[in-house]
Amino acid sequence: MLIFDRENWLNHRPWCWGVIAASVASTAWYVVYGLSGGSWSWPAGSSPPGFVFGAVAGLIMAFEMLLWPRKSLWRGLRIGRTKLWMTGHIWLGLLTVPLLLLHGSFRFNPSGSLLAVVLMWLMLLVALSGIFGVAMQNLIPRLMLERLPAETIASQISVVLEQYREEAERMVHATVGDSPLVSAGGVSGQPVVVERVRQVDVGRVQGRVVEAAVEVGYVPDSEPLLVFFNEMVHPYLRARPGSGGTLPLGSSRRASALFQGLAGRLRPDARPIVDRLADLCDQRRQFDLQARLHGWLHTWLGLHVAMSVALFVLMIAHIFLALKYV
């Protein structure tokens, strides 16, 4: 991830000016060449400027594709810093847009060469998806840091949720005791320890520490808790990650009201259990948000890479055919 902020801008500035200067110089050459006949005519891709722009853009695209092996196959070799590779990938990738627009004479109409037009559109889509990705990678992690204190590894959300569900079930059954409402095989009557956690911020160190631990066992008249769990909490914790928003507990405001209502119907001894269930549901809501944000953060990359692969393969075909039938 490459951050663009005031602190990092000094690193990006030379690249940015380089791309602008190269774009302006290329356009100037293109325009001068186009006017060299006395009146304007679009220089073809095989004209001197068109050919140079195409060749340079092709080399850049080859470099862009090398980021893939650099980040996977050659990771151990440490050929240059990844940050430098990423910076070059972004800025040189941006430079290919004006170069290829000039090389292709801004032709997006499929009446001409379909391959060339497909390449032009793919180039644009790859560039746009890359720009989108850079924007997402600069915005979403900050958002996640602010809004997702319970963030976990995205691929493990369903695993964690399953653990939450089991934990919640164990707490509820411990509280309810041997109620006929407890399904056969359910764990019941065993006391559980519920910890109260506090957020600690000391300088640049942040973390959560245990403030108090309360042991909760059987609490009489706790059947409403079991009913609430079975009807509300259990379905919510079992729902597929990212799809719990439609359930009653998917809304934090409604969940808060529901849990307050539940707490009012139970003895005070059961209050830590209700709070813990509310906390698990809150974490579940954060996981939903995390799943959505994670999708925005990473899905573009699949499209970007897939289109880049297609672009690279078709570019090689284009080079071969252009040289063969020039």
Added chain:
Amino acid sequence: MSETSKLRKSRINLTYYRTPDALWRRRRRLIAAALVLSVGWFVVAPHWGRGRGDGVRLFRPSSLASKGAVARVHSTWDANCEACHLPFAPVVGSRWSPTIASDTAASNAKCQTCHTGPAHFTGQDAKDKAAGKNLLACAECHRDHRGSDASLISMDETSCTSCHRDLSRYAGLKIAAKSVTRFSANENEHPAFTPPAGVPGPDSGMVKFNHARHLTAGIRLDPKSDPFTFADLDERDRTRYGWKPGRDREAIQLRCETCHRLDRATPPTGTTLAVTAPKNTGDSMLPVSYENDCRACHPITFDAKAGNRTLPHGLKVPQMIEQLTEFYEAQAVKDDPAILRRPVPPRPIPGRSQTENSVRMDLIVSDRTLAALKRLFSSAIDETKRREQGIPLGRGGCVECHEVSLSTKPLVDLKAAEGLSIKPTVVRAIWFEGAKFDHAAHRALDCASCHAGAETSKDQSKLLLPGPADCVSCHAPATTDAQGHTRGGAGTSCVECHRYHEADQPAHGIGAASRKGTAQMSVEQFLEARPGLPR
């Protein structure tokens, strides 16, 4: 209340990264699909058009490499790139791509399989070879892949001026201008129109002609003279000059088009038009010829006593003497038929002279022949003498129109007369050999709009050809003045007026032998564009 970071960490299986997650699996599937689609397109398309699915544009072989549909005349080979292209040899030398393999001569040979013709201009190839440069490629000017309706011979002026703005490297060749930047009346941008070689300035056609007199009603030699009327013409020629019944005594009024006719014109009976290409498109003027345009008023009479007897046009002096001698001998026989009954020895008898009568007849015939020749070649026959001798107005023999070379000896006998000669005429079918001009397309204009002074010119040596200044009234970028009058707007592309390849053969049409390709093919060979295929 929430869980600690430590507890949260403990919930994660530390080997989770070894199992690809859904996102990663989806990404791999997308990449695989992209690879399959892109490689598949490249692999399948070249084989797709063979007998199936050519309607699916995505899979047309040409959709991969072609930058646009070829012209309709080449559409048979739209999917067969190598019909015209040599692999890795650019068809246009100015392109940068593989310059090492650049060989336009080989690519040109591909074109010349079906189309041949002289080089763009004479001597160009030799100059390019000497300079170590690529030959000018056919495709440099004849650009294809611009759509099925695009013309292969139509191009914008920058296609020409990109080279013609500086032709200094072709110094020594026959070039009208070393630098042409656009069409205009400014000689720094476009040279003045250049008449053909041998016509440096004045008309060297060697035919005397007074336009002003011929365009005067009645074609009077002076205002007091009698007008030339339809009655002075042979009856067969009157209609051609606008005669109507009852107008025999009306003065003849010639117009430009009376003599200068388009090549589409219906020829008068018994005359020939086979001077220009037999295309009759109406874009060229037929050259003025004696038989078509002069004979009716200027018959070649040679003897007032011979009535309307004329000599054919175009004879050399010995042929004239022969024809005149035959005529006068026949006349002598007619006058004295007994001459035929006198015995003629099979061969001259040595020591015996011819008979007196025979000698006398020979003298009479040669005297009359000589007199007729003197009349035809006399430049001193003025109008008074013509009238005295009964020579009709405007019928003054050869010298009325032609330049003659007189004999170095006094014209005392026919031997001396053989020294007379008529200077050959040069009546051009095409004046600007490298240019084309469609007179029919400009028929709405009167002739004097471009040929200024044509109606008043008395000097045949003055060329009445238009120049760029006459053309730019219309052929220039459109402008509108303060009064709202529009000027210009007609095309200014070089190919509007210039001809190529056949500049030395301006009358050659597309079917000229010089345009025949280098190969004669069977239909199968033609469709495959491979002359080497077994028949």
